[in-house]
Amino acid sequence: MTDLTPDLNNISLERWDHAVFRQNDLHVDVLRLDKIHPEISGNKWFKLKYYLENAKKEKKSLLISFGGAYSNHLLALAAAARLNGFSSAGYIRGEGPDRLSHTLQLAKEYGMELRFLSRSEYDLKKKSILLGNWEENDQNSFLIPEGGAGIEGIRGSEEILFLLPLRSFSHICTAVGTGTTMAGLMNSAGPGQKVIGISVLKGTRNLEPIDISWIRTGVNPAKIQMVHEYHFGGYAKYTPSLIDFMNQTFAESGIPTDFVYTGKLFFSVIRLAVMQLFPPSSRVLVLHTGGLQGNLSLTPGLLGY
Ligand SMILES: *Cc1c(COP(=O)(O)O)cnc(C)c1O
Secondary structure (H helix, E strand, O other): OOOOOOOHHHOOEEEOOOHHHHHOOOEEEEEEHHHHOOOOOOHHHHHHHHHHHHHHHOOOOEEEEEEOOOOHHHHHHHHHHHHOOOEEEEEEEOOOOOOOOHHHHHHHHOOEEEEEEOHHHHHHHHHHHHOOOOOOOOOOEEEOOHHHOOHHHHHHHHHHHHOOOOOOOOEEEEEEOOOHHHHHHHHHOOOOOEEEEEEOOOOOOOOOOOOHHHOOOOOOHHHEEEEOOOOOOOOOOOOHHHHHHHHHHHHHHOOOOOOOOHHHHHHHHHHHHHOOOOOOOOEEEEEEOOOHHHHHHOOOOOOOO
8 A cells, every 4th residue: 555646757658579569560669557656557547537526526525436356446446535535435246255355455455445245236236326326325425437437537538648749659559448448548549540449358349348428429430449359268367378478578578567457458469460450660559557456366476577
């Protein structure tokens, strides 16, 4: 746990060199959003920004949201709430385990009240909240959708591409959980920029999990591509080859990735380059959206970093 405030000045753009990129004449850079803060890392800071602002405006004191045992969103919320003088509570999908995941343990250390619900209770709770009838619907609580997936989350994510002069990139690649971040990128990308999302969920199709209503009118569908083949078994699942890849990437580039999102993203970028999806002399931007603390739930020693 740390009381550091998120710092956008820590963000860097780092060249990612790889034989496959050289062979295909690609210039690939990684936007290190993971450096913003150890726990409010990557895209989470952008997704939460406007929810926090609204909660302040409305003079709310308790921030409530939803997530699973590995929810980087809940951890980021817990840390951001504490830094901004809010209390926080999280509904967790699945009965309370005997041992908390590292992510939830940290969220708890930041003062988040963890409320475990069975899967069916969790779904019911989400539904009743949508309908506006839930017991905490009082003047103190402010609700943030699961994964920050709503208008404010998208609006915050739209600002990622305004950080640096990133207009020169032809392709922008990001890992996709709820799709909130990718929707923001789609909305703010320039006309010549293509946004590629790597879904880390099993069984998604077409533009899923993105909701079409999140995309601004006028956004050209041709500049968007969702890739569904690299989930490695599904959300928070992994294989020895993914772990090997992450270790190798770190050894070669010095860039650490996480096994839930960015490891799968980096793997995909190499595959897409091998398949020559990027035309020669493309400039590819890969978003490092953070989540590194999630690696603590892996068996110690599996990763060399
Ligand atoms: C939450 C998260 C994502 C996915 O963001 P969405 O906006 O939900 O698609 C990607 N990478 C990391 C590291 C995350 O923690």
